[in-house]
Amino acid sequence: MSLLQVDGISRHFGGVTALRNVDVRMREGETLGMIGPNGSGKTTFVNIVTGHLVPDGGRLLFKGTSIAGAAPHHLAALGLTRTYQAVRVFGGLSVRKNIEAALLLGLSGAPAAAEQDELVHWLRLDHRLSSPAGSLTLFEQRRLELLMRLLQRPSLIMLDEPVGGLAVTEVREMIALLQELKARCSIFVIEHTMRVIRELADRVVVLMAGEKIADGPPADILRDKRVVEQYLGTAHA
Amino acid sequence: MTDATLLVLASTLSTGLILGAIFALVAAGVTIVYGCVWLPNASNGQFFLLAALAAWSLAGAGWSSAAAIIGVLFMGIALSLVIEWVLVRRLYDVPERNVAYFVVTLGLTQIMSGIFAMSWGLWSDQFTLPPLVDGITMIGPFPMTNNRIVVLAIALGVLAVLFAALRYHPYGRALRAVFQNREAAALRGVNVRAIYRLSFLLGSSIIFLGGMLFALAYSFDLTVAWTMSVTAFAIMIVGGPGSVLGALVVGMVFGFTQAIVSIFASPTAATFSYLLAMLAMLLFRPSGLFNR
Amino acid sequence: MNGRHLAIALAVAALAAPFVLEGNRFLAFVFGIVMINLLWASGMNLLYGFVGLMPLMFAGIAGIAAYAMVALTREAGWSFWLATPVAAVGAAFVGVLLGLPSLRLKGFYFTLCSLVIQSVLTLAFTFFPRFTNGDTGLNQIEPPAWGGVQLAGVWFDATLSVVAVVGVLLAAWIVQTRLGQRFIAIREDDVLAEVMGIDVVRNRIIAFFIVSLYAAVGGCFYASYVGFISPRSFDVLTSLGIWLCVAFGGRGTIIGPIIGTVILAPIPYLLQELQAFKDVLSGVLIIVVTLVMPAGIHGEIMRRRSLRRAAAPPTVSAAEAVSSNGGAR
Ligand SMILES: Nc1ncnc2c1ncn2[C@@H]1O[C@H](COP(=O)(O)OP(=O)(O)OP(=O)(O)O)[C@@H](O)[C@H]1O
Numbered sequence: 088m089s090l091l092q093v094d095g096i097s098r099h100f101g102g103v104t105a106l107r108n109v110d111v112r113m114r115e116g117e118t119l120g121m122i123g124p125n126g127s128g129k130t131t132f133v134n135i136v137t138g139h140l141v142p143d144g145g146r147l148l149f150k151g152t153s154i155a156g157a158a159p160h161h162l163a164a165l166g167l168t169r170t171y172q173a174v175r176v177f178g179g180l181s182v183r184k185n186i187e188a189a190l191l192l193g194l195s196g197a198p199a200a201a202e203q204d205e206l207v208h209w210l211r212l213d214h215r216l217s218s219p220a221g222s223l224t225l226f227e228q229r230r231l232e233l234l235m236r237l238l239q240r241p242s243l244i245m246l247d248e249p250v251g252g253l254a255v256t257e258v259r260e261m262i263a264l265l266q267e268l269k270a271r272c273s274i275f276v277i278e279h280t281m282r283v284i285r286e287l288a289d290r291v292v293v294l295m296a297g298e299k300i301a302d303g304p305p306a307d308i309l310r311d312k313r314v315v316e317q318y319l320g321t322a323h324a
Numbered sequence: 325m326t327d328a329t330l331l332v333l334a335s336t337l338s339t340g341l342i343l344g345a346i347f348a349l350v351a352a353g354v355t356i357v358y359g360c361v362w363l364p365n366a367s368n369g370q371f372f373l374l375a376a377l378a379a380w381s382l383a384g385a386g387w388s389s390a391a392a393i394i395g396v397l398f399m400g401i402a403l404s405l406v407i408e409w410v411l412v413r414r415l416y417d418v419p420e421r422n423v424a425y426f427v428v429t430l431g432l433t434q435i436m437s438g439i440f441a442m443s444w445g446l447w448s449d450q451f452t453l454p455p456l457v458d459g460i461t462m463i464g465p466f467p468m469t470n471n472r473i474v475v476l477a478i479a480l481g482v483l484a485v486l487f488a489a490l491r492y493h494p495y496g497r498a499l500r501a502v503f504q505n506r507e508a509a510a511l512r513g514v515n516v517r518a519i520y521r522l523s524f525l526l527g528s529s530i531i532f533l534g535g536m537l538f539a540l541a542y543s544f545d546l547t548v549a550w551t552m553s554v555t556a557f558a559i560m561i562v563g564g565p566g567s568v569l570g571a572l573v574v575g576m577v578f579g580f581t582q583a584i585v586s587i588f589a590s591p592t593a594a595t596f597s598y599l600l601a602m603l604a605m606l607l608f609r610p611s612g613l614f615n616r
Numbered sequence: 617m618n619g620r621h622l623a624i625a626l627a628v629a630a631l632a633a634p635f636v637l638e639g640n641r642f643l644a645f646v647f648g649i650v651m652i653n654l655l656w657a658s659g660m661n662l663l664y665g666f667v668g669l670m671p672l673m674f675a676g677i678a679g680i681a682a683y684a685m686v687a688l689t690r691e692a693g694w695s696f697w698l699a700t701p702v703a704a705v706g707a708a709f710v711g712v713l714l715g716l717p718s719l720r721l722k723g724f725y726f727t728l729c730s731l732v733i734q735s736v737l738t739l740a741f742t743f744f745p746r747f748t749n750g751d752t753g754l755n756q757i758e759p760p761a762w763g764g765v766q767l768a769g770v771w772f773d774a775t776l777s778v779v780a781v782v783g784v785l786l787a788a789w790i791v792q793t794r795l796g797q798r799f800i801a802i803r804e805d806d807v808l809a810e811v812m813g814i815d816v817v818r819n820r821i822i823a824f825f826i827v828s829l830y831a832a833v834g835g836c837f838y839a840s841y842v843g844f845i846s847p848r849s850f851d852v853l854t855s856l857g858i859w860l861c862v863a864f865g866g867r868g869t870i871i872g873p874i875i876g877t878v879i880l881a882p883i884p885y886l887l888q889e890l891q892a893f894k895d896v897l898s899g900v901l902i903i904v905v906t907l908v909m910p911a912g913i914h915g916e917i918m919r920r921r922s923l924r925r926a927a928a929p930p931t932v933s934a935a936e937a938v939s940s941n942g943g944a945r
């Protein structure tokens with residue numbers, strides 16, 4: 088059984104076709120990368136899977152049950168969560184309050200205090216607990232985002248460009264964090280930075296203008312002539 | 325049909341046309357500013373009334389109606405510039421500016437209605453402007469005062485010019501570009517703040533003109549401000565915020581509704597129906613009828 | 617703790633004030649009005665300050681409850697103490713029903729929608745006079761009786777103090793429960809709150825119900841305290857006035873609405889001769905609050921204080937540096 092099964096979803100915005108008939112499957116424990124030029128529909132894909140947008144058609148299964156039309160808060164309780172391309176934390180609240188907000192979900196298996204501290208420490212946020220989240224650096228905010236999700240013990244986390252806007256050294260650190268994250272949950276990651284995909288992903292899906300044009304191991308995909316020409320060649324010349 | 329029913333029909337028709345054109349004008353003024361700058365002016369009815377009262381005062385001081393209208397328009401532009409400078413421009417870069425501006429204009433509504441009550445309200449309770457032109461024209465068998473014909477012509481003419489300008493004039497095109505996408509317009513070299521100011525000035529001038537046209541065609545009291553605010557907002561919401569075409573069509577429909585309802589019931593019943601129409605629209609189709 | 621001491625001091629002051637003001641009926645009456653407004657403001661603050669929605673139909677809901685209470689006591693012969701809870705719960709349900717579809721909206725659309733609903737209610741109060749007596753209003757509303765004796769004078773004022781204190785304490789308690797934390801998360805970012813597993817619409821409905829109860833209970837007490845109600849008692853200006861108490865004092869804090877209400881609520885009664893001037897004043901305050909000090913008086917005080925603290929450290933740390941150097945030597 089797939090952890091996530093997306094069959095033939097499409098989505099239009101007025102005249103713009105953001106997604107056309109896209110199929111994606113993910114196994115438990117797998118790390119799946121998604122690449123594609125700007126505007127190719129990657130964020131739209133995540134928006135649909137996480138209940139932010141309704142697809143025009145298609146099927147959505149998570150852990151074998153249909154999640155079509157489910158609200159994001161419902162999916163969070165099921166263990167499906169996401170981060171945002173533009174980092175999103177409760178900027179007006181302290182880091183500690185952000186953590187408390189994440190714990191409001193009230194799962195029966197919520198991490199005990201010791202494990203919470205361990206997570207905070209792992210993401211190196213211990214010295215920032217009383218600062219307003221909005222005053223943190225971008226990298227810190229991205230780590231806080233991860234922390235808030237992990238406190239809810241997701242089975243699948245969908246990351247929308249987790250290293251976007253980070254400095255080179257920070258990218259390296261983030262990749263290391265995500266490597267460790269693989270032990271905790273399955274990861275779906277959108278990225279323009281090929282390093283992230285190459286080092287993290289077990290498999291890559293390529294979107295072009297809303298259509299899936301390739302799907303396979305990163306080594307093959309990143310050598311695929313079509314992908315190189317259409318995407319790597321043009322967008323990242 | 326008897327002559328009496330015919331006459332009622334004719335007067336309903338002409339009232340509907342004039343009211344509809346004025347409603348459309350004011351609503352266009354509100355909707356342009358909302359669509360472009362994202363600023364909903366809740367005090368549009370007070371602006372409307374202010375212009376009417378100012379023209380009334382000038383006429384009382386011996387000005388002809390035409391001179392009073394032109395004078396008030398200039399004063400209105402000056403006042404809009406001041407308001408833009410003191411209040412509105414502070415909100416251009418605020419992300420939730422529509423709520424803030426809505427609240428600010430609710431405050432402005434209170435200030436202006438307080439001032440009206442302390443001034444014009446003490447002088448009289450019914451106001452009207454002397455007609456622009458005298459005489460009556462027979463349109464077929466129906467008599468219509470030349471004054472109302474001129475009012476209707478001005479209202480429709482301004483609407484037509486507005487419509488054409490938004491479509492073809494470079495300023496109008498820039499305005500529409502900002503409507504559609506502020507960032508993209510800025511990248512293409514449109515001076516967004518200047519366009520904001522322009523659309524605010526344009527919007528308020530149209531509202532001022534609407535108030536004076538109304539004062540020419542009908543006598544009014546201070547409560548017209550509230551009624552007009554409700555009506556203009558209802559038209560904007562039903563027609564689709566930012567859609568001038570929507571303002572036109574729905575404004576006309578509301579004008580005729582008002583004319584017909586007024587035969588059977590109090591005009592408040594019409595206001596009530598606008599409120600309900602707006603409510604239904606907000607709840608079921610907030611983007612309005614004329615937005616994609 | 618500082619906050620607790622302040623709370624006790626304020627509660628004692630509120631409960632003692634009616635007895636202090638006993639000699640001056642006018643001031644005692646204004647005080648009673650302030651207490652009702654305090655109840656209203658702390659309710660409005662729950663929604664505006666903690667959930668981030670501006671409910672302009674607040675007064676309309678208070679009106680529904682007040683008219684229902686009068687009808688129940690006059691026509692069905694109920695006692696005030698039975699009619700008020702029934703009318704309040706009923707009005708809160710009506711409020712939620714009216715507000716339900718609009719709770720999907722947010723920001724400007726929610727505010728506009730609530731304003732429209734308020735206008736519809738005002739018109740309904742005027743044009744369906746069966747229970748409201750239209751624009752003329754209802755007068756000689758009986759004050760509540762307590763053990764066969766009608767509440768009057770200082771004891772009525774003291775009752776209002778108790779009601780207001782309970783209302784404020786309840787609000788203070790709610791905001792630090794998990795429910796209150798969810799409210800705050802929704803206010804800060806409703807999309808993120810939803811992703812963090814918070815059912816935004818459901819929590820907004822709960823908030824709306826609680827807030828409607830505050831509005832409604834205040835409306836019933838207002839009717840019986842003033843003895844006269846008309847559609848104008850519960851129009852949009854009333855809603856805006858209560859909102860202003862919250863925004864001017866400092867939204868999203870417990871003390872803010874108290875400050876705002878104590879300063880603003882007496883003004884209409886002290887400026888009785890100058891109604892129109894009162895409108896101008898409150899309009900100016902609305903604009904000032906929105907543009908110049910969105911965090912209200914309380915927020916402004918806190919900002920000044922933290923600025924002073926931020927200005928202070930250099931000297932403090934310099935002193936520390938000196939002393940620690942001294943220690944090292
Ligand atoms: N809410 C929306 N309304 C209208 N159009 C939208 C909306 N969201 C996305 N689109 C359009 O759908 C297309 C796909 O957008 P999407 O954000 O999914 O791209 P993306 O692959 O995430 O791009 P990027 O790499 O820039 O993040 C774009 O043309 C975009 O303009």
Ligand SMILES: [Mg+2]
Nearest residue numbers: 129130131172
């Ligand atoms: Mg994207």
